[in-house]
Amino acid sequence: MTKLATTAPPRLRTGRESQRRLAFWLLLPAAVAVFGIIVYPIIRTLIISFFEVESALATETPFVGIENYQRALSSSGFWAAIGRTLYFTVVSTALELTLGMMLAMLLNARLRMRWLFRAIVVLPWAVPTIVNAAMWKGIFNAQYGSLNAALTQLGLTDEYIAWLGDPTLALNMVILADAWKTTPLVAFFLLAGLTAINPEIYESAKIDRASWLRIFRSITLPMLVPSISIVLVLRTVEAFKAFDIIYAMTRGGPANGTQTIAYYTYVRAFSDQNFGMGSALSYIIVIVILILTTVYLRMLRRSEMSLL
Amino acid sequence: MRHLKNGLRRTTATVTIAAAAALALSACSVTGAPSSAGGAGDADSGTVNALFMKQAGYTEDDVKEMIEDFNKEYPDITVDPTFVAYEALHDKIVTAAPSGTYDVVLMDVIWPAEFASKGIVTDVTDRFPDEWKQDMLGGALITAEYQDKFYGVPWYPSTKLFYYNEDMVEEAGYSVSDLDTWDGVLDVARAMKEQGIVEYPLAWSWAQAEALICDYAQLLGAFGGEFTNDDGELIINQGPGVEALTWMKDSIDEGLTNPNSTTFLEDDVNKTMASGQAAFSLNWESTFRDLNDESISKVVGQVGVSATPNGPEGVRPGVNGAMALGIASKSENKDAAWNFISFISGQSEQEKFVTSTLPNWKASYEDSEITETNPEVFAAAKVGYDDGILRPQVPNYSQVSQIVQLEIQNALLGKKSPQQAMDDAVSAANDVLNG
Incomplete structure (x- = not known):
């Protein structure tokens, strides 16, 4: 007892110290993880982008300055890939927003077993992209895919269509497969926004005999601006980076029709073993995404309804 | 409280620096690849x-x-x-x-x-x-x-062998000996199409992949061509290179080649043939086993196999x-x-x-x-092994192949003429080959 009493004041100090030590140990795993898998690769990629690295095991890696960037920006393949990426980003984001909005409103309606519908809708989002891609690749298969089987059996077409056989059509079909997976996410973001709207506003609008369209345009849409903005930022950035769905569905073909910038970068780095060029391309993607995000955040800050 | 916060911040900074230093020290080259050259290890365990x-x-x-x-x-x-x-x-x-x-x-x-x-x-x-x-x-x-x-x-x-559905060939009124040349194969295919035996007699692995180059190589060989000249430059925009591609494109336009071929890999060709939706195809040696496997094939016992058919030059090298x-x-x-x-x-x-x-x-x-x-x-x-056609043996083959795949597809999909496609392929590929 006496011992405890005498050691009381130093204990306070060691208490603080041990707390600090505890903090150190608690932080260590997170710090190592963040540095190991984020900061370190980012810095290393930046360094590699200024060197000519032509093998995974390269020992001679001459410094070339910004030559990799110059060569990337002057190649026609790069700009073609950027063009396809922009198309992919704009069309898939627009499609997902439109479908997601419709889905959100449906899920917000007072339906019986609404919880069940909400649970079912989230399923596609729960499917891993690679599984989703494999599934749609099967559905779109020209020779034995279920889409062609369904269409011919319904008498809608006489001939099997090679859904992934034409460059433009293939890109659109990949967008569709991507939208099937990500629309639920968009819908749930918007649903969260919808449920936050005070129902009294709708009631007074109904008393004023406002039409459904008018209510949507003047109440729902403006009140959803924050949710829509967040979805827009998230989906644009994600779509710009699209890689896995393309790798699994088309591998960039046919005739490079689905080769987006992320896939183009992968091919330069790993198939060509041109890691300097691949790193430079990665940084170009990072810069584009940074610009996009900054612009969006500015827009959001200016809008009064913003949450950010 | 404030003291604690500062302490935490300092701790974070220490951890950060320690982690960064550890990572920096472990690196020894630009690529970060360890420089050790592996080891012999134990031969028996x-x-x-x-x-x-x-x-x-x-x-x-x-x-x-x-x-x-x-x-x-x-x-x-x-x-x-x-x-x-x-x-x-x-x-x-x-x-x-x-x-x-x-x-x-x-x-x-x-x-x-x-x-x-x-x-x-x-x-x-x-x-x-x-x-x-x-x-x-x-x-x-x-x-x-x-x-x-x-x-x-x-x-x-x-090498790629030539697979044919013998029942379909006989139904069309021909025999296996008519399949000795690609011209003969096309004649039989036309008859099959006219008689409605099969909608698209030919199936190929013409997706944007190495499989496309293998099929093309075999046709290029049949037309008496090679990929490169003695100086290692690509020459597929001359004579046989363009003739082979034109032949491929014509077979699509005539409705003899399944137009879905531009999405097929070898396995898709195998399945098309196994389901009786194609009469002819090129594929690897193991295909014969698969086409005669009752669990995956509807054409068991109907399929014959031979060396790749002869081209107009009377040669039939198999792709190596x-x-x-x-x-x-x-x-x-x-x-x-x-x-x-x-x-x-x-x-x-x-x-x-x-x-x-x-x-x-x-x-x-x-x-x-x-x-x-x-x-x-x-x-x-044996015929294909004795006389093979090689794809270019160069360190940056992967890049060359991607260029050629793209341009062949451009021609097959009607985006470019065969000559234009091959001219573009050769100029792009020779840039790569010459560094």
């Missing part, structure tokens, strides 16, 4: 991680059986096989190279130049017995060779699609890996699996006991 493919050639079950046989002789070596799709194999070898994940890697005939010049696989010239150079087929030896050195052991020779087993340069277990590779490449082991793929060894082709087990394929393949 340890674990050998081996990377194989899921497609054509030996099946996963075959490989597992080979490992069992190997373990009877080397009980203390554990072999851990991984199987990936052919389309993913190259990139997997490259990305795993710095960490030495795999000791043994399966290489296609088009990669030794790249892997050797970039140090991805080990030079095994000193281990390679002299008699193998005489006893193995020449076309298979090339797969492991670059600039007179060996970077692996040939595992099997391979041989595969070899190499030892990754960062392997820590090279001696055990070598023992495994030489065991499964051995003549007696290979002769057990001739319905999957044919052996490396010349002697197997003289042994009637062996050839009788798969007589059709032995007879057909």
Whole structure:
């Protein structure tokens, strides 16, 4: 007892110290993880982008300055890939927003077993992209895919269509497969926004005999601006980076029709073993995404309804 | 409280710096690849991680059986096989190279130049017995060779054979002897189409992939062409190169080739043929087994196989699609890996699996006991092995191939004329080849 009493004041100090030590140990795993898998690769990629690295095991890696960037920006393949990426980003984001909005409103309606519908809708989002891609690749298969089987059996077409056989059509079909997976996410973001709207506003609008369209345009849409903005930022950035769905569905073909910038970068780095060029391309993607995000955040800050 | 916050911040900073320093110290080159050159390890024990493919050639079950046989002789070596799709194999070898994940890697005939010049696989010239150079087929030896050195052991020779549905040929009023030339094949195909026997008689693996180059190579050979001239420059925009492509495009336009071919890999061609939706196709040796497998084929017993048909020049080289087993340069277990590779490449082991793929060894082709087990394929393949067409053996083949794939597809999809497509391919590819 006496011992405890005498050691009381130093204990306070060691208490603080041990707390600090505890903090150190608690932080260590997170710090190592963040540095190991984020900061370190980012810095290393930046360094590699200024060197000519032509093998995974390269020992001679001459410094070339910004030559990799110059060569990337002057190649026609790069700009073609950027063009396809922009198309992919704009069309898939627009499609997902439109479908997601419709889905959100449906899920917000007072339906019986609404919880069940909400649970079912989230399923596609729960499917891993690679599984989703494999599934749609099967559905779109020209020779034995279920889409062609369904269409011919319904008498809608006489001939099997090679859904992934034409460059433009293939890109659109990949967008569709991507939208099937990500629309639920968009819908749930918007649903969260919808449920936050005070129902009294709708009631007074109904008393004023406002039409459904008018209510949507003047109440729902403006009140959803924050949710829509967040979805827009998230989906644009994600779509710009699209890689896995393309790798699994088309591998960039046919005739490079689905080769987006992320896939183009992968091919330069790993198939060509041109890691300097691949790193430079990665940084170009990072810069584009940074610009996009900054612009969006500015827009959001200016809008009064913003949450950010 | 404030004191605590500062302390936390300081702690965070310390951890951060420590982590960064640790990572910086571990790095020793721009790429971050460790500079050690792997190791020999113990020849009779340890674990050998081996990377194989899921497609054509030996099946996963075959490989597992080979490992069992190997373990009877080397009980203390554990072999851990991984199987990936052919389309993913190259990139997997490259990305795993710095960490030495795999000791043994399966290489296609088009990669030794790249892997050797970039140090991805080990030079095994000193281990390679002299008699193998005489006893193995020449076309298979090339797969492991670059600039007179060996970077692996040939595992099997391979070429694309011509498969035909004999029932359909007879129904159209023709016989197998009419299929000796591509012109003959087209005549029979036209008759089949007119009589409604099959909507699209020909199916090909013309997706944007290496499979497209293999089909093209075989047609290029039939038209008497080569990929490169003696100076190593691509010449497929002249004569045979353009004629072969024009022939391909015409067969689509005439409705003889299944237009979905531009999305097909070998497996899709196999399934199309197996479901009776094609009468003719080019495919690897193991296809004959698959087309006669009742669980996956509706055309069991209807399919014949021969060497690729003759072109107008009266030649019929098969594309060289041989595969070899190499030892990754960062392997820590090279001696055990070598023992495994030489065991499964051995003549007696290979002769057990001739319905999957044919052996490396010349002697197997003289042994009637062996050839009788798969007589059709032995007879057909021998022609292709004796006279093969090689894809360019250059370190940046991958880039050249991608360029050619793209331009062939541009022509097949009607985006460019065959001449224009090949001119563009040659100018882009020669830029790559000349650095």
